[in-house]
Amino acid sequence: MQTIYQQMDSGELAQTIASLKDEVAAAKARGLALDMARGKPSPSQVDISRPMLDILGADSDLHDGSVDCGNYGCFEGIPSARKLAGEFLGCPAEQTLVLGSSSLLIEHDIVGTFWRCGTCGSEPWSAYAAAHEDKPVKFLCPVPGYDRHFGITEDLGIVNIPVAMTEDGPDMDEIERLVASDDSIKGIWCVPKYSNPTGITFSEDTVRRLATMTCAAPDFRILWDNAYCVHDLYDEGDELANIFDIAHEAGTEDRVVAFASTSKITFPGAGIGFVGASPAVLAEFAHHLKAGLISADKLNQLRHVRFLPTLDAVREHMKKHAEFLRPRFECVEQKLAEGLGSTGCATWTHPRGGYFVSFDGPEGSAKRVGALCAEMGVRLTTVGATWPYGEDPHDTNIRIAPSYPTVEELSAALDVLVLAVKLVSAELAAEALE
Amino acid sequence: MQTIYQQMDSGELAQTIASLKDEVAAAKARGLALDMARGKPSPSQVDISRPMLDILGADSDLHDGSVDCGNYGCFEGIPSARKLAGEFLGCPAEQTLVLGSSSLLIEHDIVGTFWRCGTCGSEPWSAYAAAHEDKPVKFLCPVPGYDRHFGITEDLGIVNIPVAMTEDGPDMDEIERLVASDDSIKGIWCVPKYSNPTGITFSEDTVRRLATMTCAAPDFRILWDNAYCVHDLYDEGDELANIFDIAHEAGTEDRVVAFASTSKITFPGAGIGFVGASPAVLAEFAHHLKAGLISADKLNQLRHVRFLPTLDAVREHMKKHAEFLRPRFECVEQKLAEGLGSTGCATWTHPRGGYFVSFDGPEGSAKRVGALCAEMGVRLTTVGATWPYGEDPHDTNIRIAPSYPTVEELSAALDVLVLAVKLVSAELAAEALE
Known part of the structure; x- marks a missing residue:
């Protein structure tokens, strides 16, 4: 031009x-x-969400079902919040954890766990890196993309490989070519809906190819940061295919780890964060996270689910x-x-x-x-x-x-x-x- | 007997x-x-703290000084909360971070950072472990002690070494003997006041010896979990010497990393967590944590400091x-x-x-x-x-x-x-x- x-x-x-x-x-x-x-x-x-601050008061019932949200316990998050998390992420509530205010921190922690401990029986990514001096662990980064994602893998010493974005999501021909033969490529960062910063939503074909492509690395992980899953500008929003359903069908469900939060729904930095994964991956992450966490802030979870009890309420908001x-x-x-x-x-x-x-x-x-x-x-x-x-x-x-x-x-x-x-x-x- | x-x-x-x-x-x-x-x-x-739930409402000013607590930013925690953190921990506010609801998770993260990245220029503890196959990284664990502390180091593959508690804190003769010659001993877990589970408060002599002892490992760290710093049963509480002052005088301030939280002050699991350390150690931890965290829940920080604005207010509570x-x-x-x-x-x-x-x-x-x-x-x-x-x-x-x-x-x-x-x-x- x-x-x-x-x-x-x-x-x-x-x-x-x-x-x-x-x-x-x-x-x-x-x-x-x-x-x-x-x-x-x-x-x-932000002021739109101020009414949420009135939801819990000194006289409120602080229970969610049988869970006392004002005391220790319920590591995995309160039942109502897990239900909402499942609806956000497109997976069963039992396959979610509801944690603290930052989904980015959950991403940081889970990638750190893969690095230090491996996933689903594969050797830790750090051990792979140590054993292959000339072949560092790599991550695919659709570009232009989200700097803080790239920062998490960079901080671990993982080599970030740019992959071009197209109108349908990342360039799948290039990705399939790369992951098919190189087992040092351990994952990809994705913001599948209204991508940061392109605003592009991955096409169903892209989602399907990501979930079903042949990966040389058995421990390849798709970090599916669905940060903008309900963030439509118009009544008719973009549609994103459910990657969990496709992966489940293809037998690749351990590949997908999905995230969302209410940071841009209620209060930025003071929302609640969600992670969803296969039963196996969720269990291994929970095992390590439990070493450092008794339970996340359940009062904030309760405040959120009482303010936004269903996905329909979220959409109205x-x-x-x-x-x-x-x-x-x-x-x-x-x-x-x-x-x-x-x-x-x-x-x-x-x-x-x-x-x-x-x-x-x-x-x-x-x-x-x-x-x-x-x-x-x-x-x-x-x-x-x-x-x-x-x-x-x-x-x-x-x-x-x-x-x-x-x-x-x-x-x-x-x-x-x-x-x-x-x-x-x-x-x-x-x-x-x- | x-x-x-x-x-x-x-x-x-x-x-x-x-x-x-x-x-x-x-x-x-x-x-x-x-x-x-x-x-x-x-x-x-727990109901004692219910009035805190009325502190922030839809019409509240959500600023702490110039910081908008309802939006992103202010990674290190809001100014009023850092001031309180400094008073809890006995160090300047500038040497603190106020983070999420779990101090245990901060401990987990900082020990994980030492493991993966090292501290103050020393090699990562994981690298030490890899280079000394017959000499694993070790941590001293006063016994009886807090199981979740031991779990954090155990999860990292650090070998936990029990050290007996005495009426004055952990057996310092034994500790001094151990750390003087063995550079694989990288730290010690301490609950210095009203220890879990003995309730013993470390004597001034114990605090001084911990802060000033000769350590073979230049990167030896005291994890000073002051979980019960204000948790007196009687008007006359145990006195704990200020380890930061002693370490500062002795030039060993990089050795001390202190923690506290309001979990057993306001709502268990829904409080705010504090960490304090030397400027160098705090900066290196913040650098890595920032890779995954934009800011912690500042609304909960604001709620806390408005409910308990000073250490005197905390003591009354x-x-x-x-x-x-x-x-x-x-x-x-x-x-x-x-x-x-x-x-x-x-x-x-x-x-x-x-x-x-x-x-x-x-x-x-x-x-x-x-x-x-x-x-x-x-x-x-x-x-x-x-x-x-x-x-x-x-x-x-x-x-x-x-x-x-x-x-x-x-x-x-x-x-x-x-x-x-x-x-x-x-x-x-x-x-x-x-």
């Missing part, structure tokens, strides 16, 4: 750059301070969230289309849910765009973070997190982003002429 | 045993079902707990003194705080006593659990957890325990005559 700047002669380009620089100077003078760095709901959006998020996503779409649609400088995704839009500018532009936005007072997610080790090889990708600012602030921030992309694209074109 | 049964001739002994067996049969017929297995507060005791616990501990003391005081069959501790009484019967008696109590409907902590691997070499120790039953139930349970100890002691004496 040629940008409009690449079609200009050097004089026209110089004039355009000068004019864009004037606009940048004017933007700097406005002294903006806007944050589009992380996928945080805005304070007013999510509609209120969508009212905040929809205008923000639509603002992103509109501003980018208006500002860059005819420039040939950029492509971006059009999510129908989740928290992010993935944006790609010309090769070699993203870091410069990020720096220029910062100079103009707009903070983006660290550019490159959507790739393992922060290394986007073509330096094109930017994650847009539109949820936190007001629509007015977001609009101003996108003006800045559009301007930065234009100037950097023009400068790149000029540099290519030199 | 001779028991009264050892002083009897065989005829007298046979008669005594027959009479005790009649009493056991009568007790069985009563069909008791009492639980003294774990250190759980009773439901009425603890007086209410003491009103429940004191009569239970006094019941244990009275029943044991009345029932066994003149028999020579048993010794036990006389704690002024905490949750447990440690009881020792004749050699070879404890497992049989535990089984006999179970037959009579009284469940004790699994006998042997106070020793690493559940192996009490002399089979004498029983942990008494008097907090959960009512005083009446407890009284009945202790009658059963006394009866069981008498019968087993008499049978042991008879078996020795054979």
Whole structure:
């Protein structure tokens, strides 16, 4: 794709750059301070869940069935919360644990357990690494993807291998080719619905191929972080196939470990976290986790299930969230289309849910765009973070997190982003002429 | 020490045993079902903290200073809670993290980090273990001690070495001798105040010797679980020396990692957990933990600090707990003194705080006593659990957890325990005559 700047002669380009620089100077003078760095709901959006804080009071019954939520015990989570967890994850309640406020921490712990102890009788991943000096343990990372996922495997010393995202999810031809012959590839990170940051939902074919593909490693694990399973922007949400059902049918159910939480449903960082897996994998994880945990915060579990007792109640609640998020996503779409649609400088995704839009500018532009936005007072997610080790090889990708600012602030921030992309694209074109 | 049964001739002994067996049969017929297995507060005791559930409501200000507790961020814990954590642990607030509801899980995670990554530049403990096939990594475990501590190191494959408790804390002569020459001994588990289960508080001399002793392992760590730091039964509580001050003076502050939580202050399993360490150790732990945690549940932190804003408020609250616990501990003391005081069959501790009484019967008696109590409907902590691997070499120790039953139930349970100890002691004496 040629940008409009690449079609200009050097004089026209110089004039355009000068004019864009004037606009940048004017933007700097406005002294903006806007944050589009992380996928945080805005304070007013969070306020939707404030009624939950009234649910438990001094006189409340603190029992869930026969479980006293105000005392020790019930390691696996309270029955009502496990029921909800099963509905979130698409597996039987008995195959879930409801734990503390962070599903990321559960992911961290379970991958750490595979590393230290192995899974389903295979040697620990750390032992595999020690025995194969020239063949480190590897993980597949769909890119652009979620930096904190990549950080968990990186911290363990697992080598993160990027795999391209397509419109249907990660590139399955490439994945099937890789895992078929290399037993050092032990897993893949997935955000299967409204992926972070592309917003893409894996197609049924992708889900099926992931669940049924032939893996050289018998202990290959799909880390299925269904973080946005109910986070639709529109009444008609994307449909995600149930990977547990497909895996169960194919006899590969030990392969799937699924996660979700209420962090972006009730209070970010103060929700309840869910994990679901096959009976065997759940039992081995519970065995090790029990060494350090008597029980998670069951009062918060009780508060949640009384506020949101069923998946239908959750869906109703999510509609209120969508009212905040929809205008923000639509603002992103509109501003980018208006500002860059005819420039040939950029492509971006059009999510129908989740928290992010993935944006790609010309090769070699993203870091410069990020720096220029910062100079103009707009903070983006660290550019490159959507790739393992922060290394986007073509330096094109930017994650847009539109949820936190007001629509007015977001609009101003996108003006800045559009301007930065234009100037950097023009400068790149000029540099290519030199 | 001779028991009264050892002083009897065989005829007298046979008669005594027959009479005790009649009493056991009568007790069985009563069909008791009492639980003294774990250190759980009773439901009425937990109710003391119910007003905390009214603290946060839909209209509350959810900020702690500038921190929005209802959104992501503030990994290290909210400022007010860190201040309280510093007061609990005896170190500056900046040297603390306030995390989720379980301090045990923090202990699990930090020992896991030392195992996988090492500490302060030393090789990972797992690497040490791999490099010294004949010299496994070891941990010192004061006995009788806390089974869940031993379980954490056992789960990692660390070898637990028992060290005797004295009236002043663990046997420091033995500990100094062991750690001076053996660099495979990487740490010690301590419950320094009202130890689980002896109720002993470490003397100032013990604290000083632990903090200043010469360790062959440069990465020796004291896991200082100050679980009962404010859990006094009487106005005049035991005094525990501040190990951070002593270590700081001695230049050994990297050696100390301290823990506490509000689990037995507010709601068991739904409190907030604290960790304190030197700046270097805290930073390295935070670095790895951050790979899996954005932030802990700050709403629960806020709820806690608004309910218990200062250490003085905590102490006032603890007086209410003491009103429940004191009569239970006094019941244990009275029943044991009345029932066994003149028999020579048993010794036990006389704690002024905490949750447990440690009881020792004749050699070879404890497992049989535990089984006999179970037959009579009284469940004790699994006998042997106070020793690493559940192996009490002399089979004498029983942990008494008097907090959960009512005083009446407890009284009945202790009658059963006394009866069981008498019968087993008499049978042991008879078996020795054979």
